[in-house]
Amino acid sequence: MFLQVWMLAISLFSYGCGSGSSGGDDTTGPRGVREGGLGTPVSLSLQDPTCQKSSTALVLQDGPIDRSYTGEGLYQGLELKIFKKHFSLLIEAKDQSNISDIRVCRDRSGVRADTVEGATIKVLDDVKAANQFYRKTAENGSSTTPLSLNMFPLYEQYVKVEVDPDFVEEGQPSEIEQGGYVTDNAAWTYSTDENGVDRYSMIFFPKSKELAKKGWFNGKGLWEVPFVARHEFGHHVFSEYMKNTDAFSSLSSWYRKKNSYLPLGTISGNGAIERSMLLARMGTSSQREAMWVAINEGFADLFAYLSMGGNDQLADFSCFSKNRQLSEGKFHDGRYKSVTDLVLNEFFTEEESSNPLALAVEEEASCQSYSLRDPHIIGAMIAHGILKILSDDDDLEELSVRTFKWISSLKDYGANYSQKDGSELLSYVVSKAVAVVSQEDDSAATLIKLTDKVNKYFPFSGGMKEIRNSN
Numbered sequence: 001m002f003l004q005v006w007m008l009a010i011s012l013f014s015y016g017c018g019s020g021s022s023g024g025d026d027t028t029g030p031r032g033v034r035e036g037g038l039g040t041p042v043s044l045s046l047q048d049p050t051c052q053k054s055s056t057a058l059v060l061q062d063g064p065i066d067r068s069y070t071g072e073g074l075y076q077g078l079e080l081k082i083f084k085k086h087f088s089l090l091i092e093a094k095d096q097s098n099i100s101d102i103r104v105c106r107d108r109s110g111v112r113a114d115t116v117e118g119a120t121i122k123v124l125d126d127v128k129a130a131n132q133f134y135r136k137t138a139e140n141g142s143s144t145t146p147l148s149l150n151m152f153p154l155y156e157q158y159v160k161v162e163v164d165p166d167f168v169e170e171g172q173p174s175e176i177e178q179g180g181y182v183t184d185n186a187a188w189t190y191s192t193d194e195n196g197v198d199r200y201s202m203i204f205f206p207k208s209k210e211l212a213k214k215g216w217f218n219g220k221g222l223w224e225v226p227f228v229a230r231h232e233f234g235h236h237v238f239s240e241y242m243k244n245t246d247a248f249s250s251l252s253s254w255y256r257k258k259n260s261y262l263p264l265g266t267i268s269g270n271g272a273i274e275r276s277m278l279l280a281r282m283g284t285s286s287q288r289e290a291m292w293v294a295i296n297e298g299f300a301d302l303f304a305y306l307s308m309g310g311n312d313q314l315a316d317f318s319c320f321s322k323n324r325q326l327s328e329g330k331f332h333d334g335r336y337k338s339v340t341d342l343v344l345n346e347f348f349t350e351e352e353s354s355n356p357l358a359l360a361v362e363e364e365a366s367c368q369s370y371s372l373r374d375p376h377i378i379g380a381m382i383a384h385g386i387l388k389i390l391s392d393d394d395d396l397e398e399l400s401v402r403t404f405k406w407i408s409s410l411k412d413y414g415a416n417y418s419q420k421d422g423s424e425l426l427s428y429v430v431s432k433a434v435a436v437v438s439q440e441d442d443s444a445a446t447l448i449k450l451t452d453k454v455n456k457y458f459p460f461s462g463g464m465k466e467i468r469n470s471n
């Protein structure tokens, strides 16, 4: 009932399968795998455990979320065999049937915030408000496809790799198994069930003991931060616009591939093998798909910001301030949110990147540090630039209407999707934002202003020349 293999799972942070050393002190999951876990999950408790057993009690739901549940014993795994003449990959997701609806037997005002029920209600409220904003503002936002909410699943990811002994570097094992619980994250997922019916869900993973101790997220749970639930719902809105396009289906298959191969990059000792495998299998489409992921992230941030009335409440929020704040033109280290050739080269690089969350558990990584290979960071640059192009002043309603016009106009891209590379895709997306404004006002002054903004926020070469030279 819970998980089919996710076609698309987009999380708040990029994470992989661990850094190769062991995670927290009690991270053994249903598979019994200890290596590479992110942290030790700390789940909230239920306020009314007996209520959960009552089949007549109300299941928590509201707005577009038609069902909420919690569970443990879930896992998603990859088993990969790499042999000279034989390459096989098995992705499996198991429902351990330990899933239950979250029910309430009392008035919502009597539910404590620091319980599973209270955290669920907080997320329901934020998503409902964001959905009202969407339906009120977007031209075609009259209905929303329902989605479910999964709170604090004890969810284990594992990867098992078996490699031809001839490929293995000396002193390295030919069989590796890594895994651990996913913590400190939130995600939006899309899958199809056994009847081919589309399913959507939003997930809040537990906090980890390790990051909480380090004071990440100001010690808060991510469900307590309105921006987070609204960002995840922003992915849902993005899918409402894009789901029937070539771009979306191509993104799904690419995501599955990437999700399958990336964990290999974190497995110590076999880096050379997995790297060449990954590149061979991903092919040339990867830059374009990576850019779509970044655009999706940028839209989700922009949506969250607009749905909160232009105040994302992130100014004092340690791990999000500046880097993910829409109104901020610079990252924490002073770098401008401006997509240059250098930024794109770094984003598209095919070299391995580290896993910030796993590093944070293991080492003294700062939650403010960022990587240009992270689609959330490129997304933050795109969101900031699009926001500046779409509106000059603080007219939030105008900005919101134009944002939905812009995202709606991206659907056309489906037809010649396969012909563009990553930077051409970004050029296209930026040119659509420029078009939204110039269609309303094509005066010379406005066109000059738009060109200046493109030059300032998207100064990479390539396709952008068209926009710059058109005026």
Ligand SMILES: [Zn+2]
Residues within 6 Å of the ligand: 010, 011, 012, 231, 232, 235, 297, 300
């Ligand atoms: Zn996201």
